[in-house]
Amino acid sequence: MIEARGLTKRFGSKLAVNQVSFTVLPGQVTGFLGPNGAGKSTTMRMILGLDRPTAGHVTVNGRHYSRLAAPLREVGALLDAKSVHGGRSAHHHLLCLAQSNGIPRKRVDEVLDMVGLQAVARKPTRGFSLGMGQRLGIAAALLGDPAVLMFDEPVNGLDPEGIHWIRGLMRKLAAEGRTVFVSSHLMSEMAITADHLVVIGQGRILADTDMQDFIDRNATSHVLVRSPQMSELGPLMAARGWRVEMVADHSLKVFGARAAEIGDLAADHGMRLHELATVQPSLEEAFMQLTGDVVEYHAGLPEPPPPPTPLGDAPAPPGNGDLP
Known part of the structure; x- marks a missing residue:
């Protein structure tokens, strides 16, 4: 010991x-x-x-x-x-x-x-x-x-x-x-x-x-959602009080909901889902979250992509709501 x-x-x-x-x-x-x-x-x-x-x-x-x-x-x-x-x-x-x-x-x-x-x-x-x-x-x-x-x-x-x-x-x-x-x-x-x-x-x-x-x-799980009807599904999830963020590939991160709840909501409104997966947080995510403010040396990095934004502020997916 x-x-x-x-x-x-x-x-x-x-x-x-x-x-x-x-x-x-x-x-x-x-x-x-x-x-x-x-x-x-x-x-x-x-x-x-x-x-x-x-x-x-x-x-x-x-x-x-x-x-x-x-x-x-x-x-x-x-x-x-x-x-x-x-x-x-x-x-x-x-x-x-x-x-x-x-x-x-x-x-x-x-x-x-x-x-x-x-x-x-x-x-x-x-x-x-x-x-x-x-x-x-x-x-x-x-x-x-x-x-x-x-x-x-x-x-x-x-x-x-x-x-x-x-x-x-x-x-x-x-x-x-x-x-x-x-x-x-x-x-x-x-x-x-x-x-x-x-x-x-x-x-x-x-x-x-x-x-x-x-x-x-130090980290939070979320549900990854991908659908050809994102522009309609997103607001429905947000209306339930779930935190919804759009990421760069036009999928959605949903916090505060279980995958089954999202699946049921989509089915109730006749919407198709192409992906529905619960993403568990990793040790690396938890470590970065805890130590982000105490890192002594920060390397210069290329300009990062825009951070995830709440759905209400995000641009609509391409076309009429269908993914390309």
């Missing part, structure tokens, strides 16, 4: 982490999400004793990391897969780590086999691809068979097979009762892998909740 209480870190005048408190429990995968510059990496470094907190504290299984006699046996971490001496082989790199923590030599071959690097175990790591480096970093995290595991962007550089593998590995580790803490920008993977979410923005905790609750609180 990882416990942070009032964790704060300043770098000069920059407040990187501000009074952060959260608990990462065993038996589940906890996703650690936030925009660039939100404080994720600094928080993970403080957990591992690589940065000293300005205030507050964080413990692993009730003790500060610096007080762990054999840290690799209790905490496995992947923060920077490139922090390996390029002249060493994967086997030699892991063997040095094992010897420094009293881990049996045979464990080196076991983890190399687990991550699929046995064939290149004796080759210098300077020739490793990004994905191979990630696998070696994961092997190092698993080396001491620890109860607590931390991964920062674990799928970075992995091919589809590797992504599938690390996803299954994290789920397996959690099912064994271990504490698994994962930072990632890949929302599609977090949606599949994580059970619980801790979301940080501008150094503050924005959410600490389970996956479905996070999505439900």
